[in-house]
Amino acid sequence: MTAIALVPAAGSGSRMGSAQPKQYLPLAGQPLIWHTLSALHAVPELERVVVVISPDDQVWDSHDWSAFDRLQVLRVGGDTRAQSVLNGLEALRAEYPAASAPAPAPARKLERVSISISLDVFPREATPQPELSQDGPWVLVHDAARPCIDPALVSGMIARLQHDPVGGILAVPVADTLKLARPGERIAHTQPRTGLWQAQTPQMFRLHALADALAGGTGADITDEASALERLGHSPVLVMGSPWNLKVTYPQDLRLATLVLAAHAEQQD
Ligand SMILES: Nc1ccn([C@@H]2O[C@H](COP(=O)(O)OP(=O)(O)OP(=O)(O)O)[C@@H](O)[C@H]2O)c(=O)n1
Numbered sequence: 001m002t003a004i005a006l007v008p009a010a011g012s013g014s015r016m017g018s019a020q021p022k023q024y025l026p027l028a029g030q031p032l033i034w035h036t037l038s039a040l041h042a043v044p045e046l047e048r049v050v051v052v053i054s055p056d057d058q059v060w061d062s063h064d065w066s067a068f069d070r071l072q073v074l075r076v077g078g079d080t081r082a083q084s085v086l087n088g089l090e091a092l093r094a095e096y097p098a099a100s101a102p103a104p105a106p107a108r109k110l111e112r113v114s115i116s117i118s119l120d121v122f123p124r125e126a127t128p129q130p131e132l133s134q135d136g137p138w139v140l141v142h143d144a145a146r147p148c149i150d151p152a153l154v155s156g157m158i159a160r161l162q163h164d165p166v167g168g169i170l171a172v173p174v175a176d177t178l179k180l181a182r183p184g185e186r187i188a189h190t191q192p193r194t195g196l197w198q199a200q201t202p203q204m205f206r207l208h209a210l211a212d213a214l215a216g217g218t219g220a221d222i223t224d225e226a227s228a229l230e231r232l233g234h235s236p237v238l239v240m241g242s243p244w245n246l247k248v249t250y251p252q253d254l255r256l257a258t259l260v261l262a263a264h265a266e267q268q269d
């Protein structure tokens, strides 16, 4: 079973408000992304760790990445996270050509309804979804901005999903009560939270299936890989993640990430 990690690292970190992109900010003595790459290199099932950086990235080459023996860097970052991921996938496709064209969507079966006139108006069952290509390696897309990922969680995810026809994501159930805000930062109402999960990364899908899904559009509605598969009607698996697998987004997240990395280090001692 071949699995490749794809690490989108071409963002500008605007919510962090730092002078340099947040993936290079110092964290526990290394650039933030160093910890992400280190964790992924501790996953034996990953054959390669491919980092997607901006074509204009001025920082990457100033660091020493020689400790990472499975690392490949692609300067194909795009204007959005989804576009950066798709650009990276397209580069990988050239190495892993699809064995077959994706199967066409099966014809919709319509149910005949007897009324004063008879029309084929309702599909008998949920529209069957187009087969997902099973070609190519599994790709685990993991945010550079999630440096505290536990390698054991990634190995467990691969074991859980490697025979799944769709793939899946790390996620955690929502634990807090959710409020919808109205203008003026006052509560409009409480959002029902039953069944709600917070998506994390890695998100694990077959190379061609994911590239085909993202090629369908990388607009603002596609904020993770799973949403592109959902758009096709698929239902990726939810694999339990960890609250420690935070995405470093705001300045205060750096302190929390420092504490989590220290806790991980204590566990290993
Ligand atoms: N055009 C982009 C935007 C984001 N990312 C990456 O996607 C991950 C998650 O995105 P986010 O946390 O939003 O990072 P930024 O886009 O840099 O942050 P912001 O939205 O605050 O600008 C990050 O590792 C980021 O580097 C990317 O590869 N290409």
Ligand SMILES: C[C@](O)(CO)[C@H](O)COP(=O)(O)O
Pocket: 081, 143, 198, 199, 200, 201, 223, 224, 225, 247
């Ligand atoms: C992919 C992700 O980390 C899942 O929660 C999240 O959608 C990334 O969002 P961002 O705004 O691009 O950081």
